[in-house]
Amino acid sequence: MSALLEISKLSFSYGDLRVLWDVDLEVRQGEIVTVVGSNGAGKSTTLKNVSRLVRPGAGTLRFAGEDLTRLASHEVVARGVIQVPEGRKIFPEMTVLENLRMGSYPRNTRADRERNLERAFTLFPRLKERERQLGGTMSGGEQQMLAIARGLMGNPRLLLLDEPSLGLSPLFVKNIFDIITEINRQGVTILLVEQNVFQSLRISHRAYVLETGRVVMSGPGEELLGNEHVKKAYLGI
Structure with a gap:
């Protein structure tokens, strides 16, 4: 299956502070793909680059084969890349x-x-x-x-969700993840950024682990849930 969104060698800095280092990531049509990691890992910055809210320092971002780095943020929205902000x-x-x-x-x-x-x-x-x-x-x-x-x-052809469970009660958290799954079932491709590692990996087709601006691991959501590093670092197991 060809990628709807392709991120290749994406780097980004806020002034002298390097935040992203050669990030490679792809989202295929119909998937839920999650980027997990601790606070400050660069997850939200990745989404801001896709939405063209910031300008990449290096690398390429392609959506449905088109180079996003040539577009303004409103032009990205017009192509169906919609972000729900943190x-x-x-x-x-x-x-x-x-x-x-x-x-x-x-x-x-x-x-x-x-x-x-x-x-x-x-x-x-x-x-x-x-x-x-x-x-x-x-x-x-x-x-x-x-x-x-x-x-x-x-x-949206691609819905970007930035920390949708942040600050919510456990009941609302479950409700939100159930709704994300239903939206995807209706045909919307989703790129999800989340600190709730268990819930997000549970519903994801694939996921990436971002640590200090670098992708350190990727794979099917269920596979990463069973990974020893993920369990120790993010699930407290």
Whole structure:
């Protein structure tokens, strides 16, 4: 199966601080691929490079065969690469419905707005119940649901999820990972960045372990769950 996203020899620095070192990674059509690692390993920076929120220092990023490094961030979005950022970043003074409509702001998604709203409300019935509520007045778990649903409004070919379980209660964490699995089952390819190693590897087709900006291990999610280094370093076993 050919890769939908190909990252080759990606390097990146914040000023004099090197964050990524020759990262190689690929995501194939229909997969859930997870990047796991401790805080500061470079996981979120990898996603920011894919979204073109930052400029790579070296290396190539290709999506469906096209060089992403030549594109601006809004052009990446127009091609169907949609990021749900860490910390949710919803619009707190807008209602749930207004937040969702902002997700279909790009011109090429507006014709599908009503269909995508229906899908969002089917996946997240709680959002339908609260469609007139201001986003900033909802719980953290509800805001995360809203952030993911807003991302789906953009017709993603590749959905980038940055720490979707961060700060959530155990019940909401399980719910979020179940929903990620369902979104993938509906045909959306997903690149997931997560500190919850057990839950993310459990649902992943493949995964990469990132440590101090370098890929140190990769393989099927279930295989990495059984790896001794992963169990000791990230699962406390």
